[in-house]
Amino acid sequence: MNRPANSSIHHPGNELYDMGLDEIVNEPAVPEPELVGPKPGLLKRLHRRFSVLGLIGLVLVVFWMTIAVIGPWIAPYKSGALSSVDVFAGSSHAFLLGTDYLGRDMLSRILYGTRYTVGLALAAALMASLIGTCFGLIAAVSGRWVDEILSRLFDALISIPSKVLALVVIAAFGSSIPMLMGVAALAYIPGAFRISRSLAVNLMTLEYVQVARARGERLFYIARVEVLPNMIHPMLADFGLRFVFIVLLLSGLSFLGLGVQPPNADWGSLVRENIGGLSEGAPAVMMPAIAIATLTIGVNLLIDNLRRRGGRGQGAAQ
Numbered sequence: 156m157n158r159p160a161n162s163s164i165h166h167p168g169n170e171l172y173d174m175g176l177d178e179i180v181n182e183p184a185v186p187e188p189e190l191v192g193p194k195p196g197l198l199k200r201l202h203r204r205f206s207v208l209g210l211i212g213l214v215l216v217v218f219w220m221t222i223a224v225i226g227p228w229i230a231p232y233k234s235g236a237l238s239s240v241d242v243f244a245g246s247s248h249a250f251l252l253g254t255d256y257l258g259r260d261m262l263s264r265i266l267y268g269t270r271y272t273v274g275l276a277l278a279a280a281l282m283a284s285l286i287g288t289c290f291g292l293i294a295a296v297s298g299r300w301v302d303e304i305l306s307r308l309f310d311a312l313i314s315i316p317s318k319v320l321a322l323v324v325i326a327a328f329g330s331s332i333p334m335l336m337g338v339a340a341l342a343y344i345p346g347a348f349r350i351s352r353s354l355a356v357n358l359m360t361l362e363y364v365q366v367a368r369a370r371g372e373r374l375f376y377i378a379r380v381e382v383l384p385n386m387i388h389p390m391l392a393d394f395g396l397r398f399v400f401i402v403l404l405l406s407g408l409s410f411l412g413l414g415v416q417p418p419n420a421d422w423g424s425l426v427r428e429n430i431g432g433l434s435e436g437a438p439a440v441m442m443p444a445i446a447i448a449t450l451t452i453g454v455n456l457l458i459d460n461l462r463r464r465g466g467r468g469q470g471a472a473q
């Protein structure tokens with residue numbers, strides 16, 4: 156069909172005659188609006204990030220961390236108050252976890268002791284991980300002689316068992332809160348050093364680190380920007396393990412009478428004080444031990460979840 160001579164008459168299809176072929180083909184397409192759905196709720200985000208066991212570990216860790224902060228304020232009795240004439244009493248309305256060998260409320264004693272167990276272990280684990288990671292980075296990015304000196308020094312220190320080192324230091328200098336914190340950190344600094352140095356040495360061989368060195372970047376920049384961010388995830392898992400080890404170490408020292416001293420008490424001290432009620436099945440012995448078990452199990456479950464997520468993330472990246 157021929158094009159109409161009078162093009163002034165408007166018809167619905169006349170625009171196609173007025174436009175060139177290139178204009179028709181190259182006409183920009185109108186982008187479709189993106190459909191933004193509602194953000195997933197907190198429970199869905201947690202389910203994506205954690206497995207079932209990881210969620211259990213997270214709940215246990217958050218619970219005991221919260222108790223360490225607010226425990227003394229929610230305790231029904233003072234820590235050293237003689238609340239009952241019955242010793243090693245069972246659970247009752249007045250004493251939910253029974254009483255200890257002096258008639259003190261065990262729930263209050265555990266709530267007060269959480270601050271010492273969790274607080275000391277957390278502070279010591281932070282010190283051990285930070286100091287060990289710093290020295291590991293220094294050894295990895297520095298020259299051969301610095302690496303050799305630091306490695307041999309920490310190898311000598313790691314050869315001493317942690318409990319033996321703690322017993323010797325506390326027997327020589329006495330038991331106090333700063334001393335317990337320092338000796339627990341000292342016992343686990345070498346392990347954190349070896350893990351961080353191994354990770355940093357492997358990262359130093361990668362291409363982007365070699366490019367940074369070829370650019371003339373300083374060692375501090377390479378360690379802080381190129382190496383440290385890529386070893387955070389495994390070091391967090393190692394920090395969790397250090398925390399568990401230090402909890403067990405401090406509880407063992409308190410059980411031997413070398414940990415937190417009376418009138419204060421941590422969970423290990425509570426087990427030692429009430430060991431005489433073990434034959435009676437008193438809650439005063441069982442509850443502190445259950446508290447230690449739930450804390451360590453919760454941290455281990457959370458660490459296992461972090462490890463699996465880290466492994467999947469690295470595989471996906473590759």
